[in-house]
Amino acid sequence: MINELLQYQEVDGKLREIEVSLSQSEERKKAAAAQSVLKSANENIARLDARAKDLAAKFNSLAKLYEQLKETEAEYENVVETCEDLDEINYIKKKAHELSEEVKNLSDNIESVSKEIKAVLEEFAKLRADTKKANAAYKEFAPKYAELKASKEGETGEIKSKLAAIEKKIDPEIMSAYKRHRQEKMFPIVYLADISGKSAHCGRCGNELPIADAENLKKGEIVECESCHRLLYAEAN
Ligand SMILES: [Zn+2]
Numbered sequence: 001m002i003n004e005l006l007q008y009q010e011v012d013g014k015l016r017e018i019e020v021s022l023s024q025s026e027e028r029k030k031a032a033a034a035q036s037v038l039k040s041a042n043e044n045i046a047r048l049d050a051r052a053k054d055l056a057a058k059f060n061s062l063a064k065l066y067e068q069l070k071e072t073e074a075e076y077e078n079v080v081e082t083c084e085d086l087d088e089i090n091y092i093k094k095k096a097h098e099l100s101e102e103v104k105n106l107s108d109n110i111e112s113v114s115k116e117i118k119a120v121l122e123e124f125a126k127l128r129a130d131t132k133k134a135n136a137a138y139k140e141f142a143p144k145y146a147e148l149k150a151s152k153e154g155e156t157g158e159i160k161s162k163l164a165a166i167e168k169k170i171d172p173e174i175m176s177a178y179k180r181h182r183q184e185k186m187f188p189i190v191y192l193a194d195i196s197g198k199s200a201h202c203g204r205c206g207n208e209l210p211i212a213d214a215e216n217l218k219k220g221e222i223v224e225c226e227s228c229h230r231l232l233y234a235e236a237n
Contacts, residue, residue, distance in 0.1 A: 001169065001170060001222075002233045004170050005174065005231075006190060008170060011159060011162050011166065012182070015160070016187055018152050018155060018159075022152065025148055028141075030137055031142045031144075033134075034134040034137035034142075035142075037131065037133075038131065038134050041134070044127055048124055048127065051120050052117070052120050052124075059113045063110065066106050066107065069102060073100065073103065076099065077096070174231065178231060181231070189231055190232075191203035191204045191231070191232055191233075193223075195214060195218065199211075200214035200234075202227065204228050207225055207227035209223065209226075209232070217234035218234060220233075
């Protein structure tokens with residue numbers, strides 16, 4: 001069974017090579033990058049929308065307050081013009097001065113909110129441009145990648161039917177462990193254990209194996225390394 005497993009891994013290696021070359025192809029990389037821009041675009045739009053609404057509300061309430069202060073300022077001016085009591089005039093002048101400070105602060109606030117609004121609008125414009133670009137890239141590279149993948153289908157189909165034939169000679173439990181690791185992108189999965197010394201070691205990571213595993217290896221069984229999870233075998237004497 002070990003020979004079959006090794007044979008399976010060898011054939012599977014060819015399938016993996018094709019998979020790696022597909023996943024590293026420019027076509028896939030460009031299509032995937034465009035897709036991720038498009039995916040995050042909706043989230044970004046929602047975030048900017050919320051921010052824009054927030055700023056608009058802030059701007060409106062500041063503008064309202066500004067109007068109110070301006071009205072009070074005008075009222076003070078009126079009083080100063082018509083009042084004859086010097087103390088009252090001085091008091092009003094003092095109040096008017098405080099008010100003009102407030103108005104100044106407020107107009108600074110309004111200006112900074114306006115700047116933020118402008119920044120959000122610029123971000124919107126950039127997002128729109130990026131999305132447009134990503135859309136075009138996706139439209140160009142997704143079909144190219146599909147084409148590239150299709151061009152390998154004959155070869156991968158052949159490999160897969162070879163694998164299916166070899167698989168029949170392998171213990172299903174071992175096979176399912178192998179496939180699980182393969183899905184986790186582990187490769188190679190099957191390694192020769194080192195049983196030459198007093199204790200047995202993993203042929204990949206060098207981890208010392210438990211005595212029970214060493215015994216099983218000698219009996220021709222396959223064990224899994226607790227450390228790197230490779231499937232280990234020992235050569236028959
Ligand atoms: Zn190991």
